[in-house]
Amino acid sequence: MKLELISFKLCPFAQRAIISLNTQNLDFKMTYINPMNLPDWFKQISPTGQVPLLKVDDKVVFESLVITEFINEISSHSFHPSDLIQRANNRSWIVFSSGILGDLFGIITADEEKFNHSKSALFTKLAKIEAVKNKAKFFNGNDFNMIDAAFAPIFMRLNWINEFTNNTLSLDEFKHLSAWSKELLQVDVVRGSVVEGLDDAYYSNIEARKGHLSTLLID
Numbered sequence: 001m002k003l004e005l006i007s008f009k010l011c012p013f014a015q016r017a018i019i020s021l022n023t024q025n026l027d028f029k030m031t032y033i034n035p036m037n038l039p040d041w042f043k044q045i046s047p048t049g050q051v052p053l054l055k056v057d058d059k060v061v062f063e064s065l066v067i068t069e070f071i072n073e074i075s076s077h078s079f080h081p082s083d084l085i086q087r088a089n090n091r092s093w094i095v096f097s098s099g100i101l102g103d104l105f106g107i108i109t110a111d112e113e114k115f116n117h118s119k120s121a122l123f124t125k126l127a128k129i130e131a132v133k134n135k136a137k138f139f140n141g142n143d144f145n146m147i148d149a150a151f152a153p154i155f156m157r158l159n160w161i162n163e164f165t166n167n168t169l170s171l172d173e174f175k176h177l178s179a180w181s182k183e184l185l186q187v188d189v190v191r192g193s194v195v196e197g198l199d200d201a202y203y204s205n206i207e208a209r210k211g212h213l214s215t216l217l218i219d
């Protein structure tokens with residue numbers, strides 16, 4: 001089976017797929033395209049016009065959560081917990097995590113009023129995860145699971161935003177999330193899931209969006 005993942009360098013949804021492919025040790029070709037100049041071949045094969053897309057031989061799988069489930073299904077072992085209720089619960093929180101990426105988009109792009117709205121929506125969601133997260137290293141314990149791959153791109157961006165500003169989105173009030181974030185950001189497959197210098201590209205992206213967050217940037 002030939003796998004090719006198509007994405008933009010900055011896409012957090014695709015980053016989940018990269019982390020999952022590498023966690024499961026699957027060979028794949030990575031193809032980055034430019035969001036400002038989408039190639040015609042991409043427009044022809046992408047039903048939504050969005051990335052990530054996983055090409056599997058001559059078929060296309062889209063939607064990051066479907067892609068990560070597919071990656072798990074073709075792997076020799078599952079990186080979901082084996083308990084069925086725990087697994088369903090993990091999947092629920094994985095879907096929930098996509099809403100956080102929506103809040104982050106608002107935080108990066110919006111004027112002050114919408115920024116405050118997105119920040120408050122983000123913190124409401126973070127508080128709900130804090131309430132269910134325990135002291136374990138990762139979400140379920142010592143094993144790095146799909147849910148960890150789903151949340152890692154979020155924590156990476158929160159960490160960057162806190163570094164680039166005066167801790168605008170500090171996780172200090174969330175003890176378990178802070179510890180989980182720290183663990184996730186040290187994992188090799190997480191660190192290796194972005195191209196070199198992506199933090200700088202993220203900074204430039206915040207600047208270029210000219211939203212409220214760009215006024216909070218420090219050098």
Ligand SMILES: N[C@@H](CCC(=O)N[C@@H](CS)C(=O)NCC(=O)O)C(=O)O
Nearest residue numbers: 011012013049050051052063064065
């Ligand atoms: N629900 C989709 C969301 C993917 C998504 O929003 N991708 C962004 C890039 S990070 C995109 O392609 N944006 C371009 C567009 O919406 O036209 C998924 O989970 O894969």
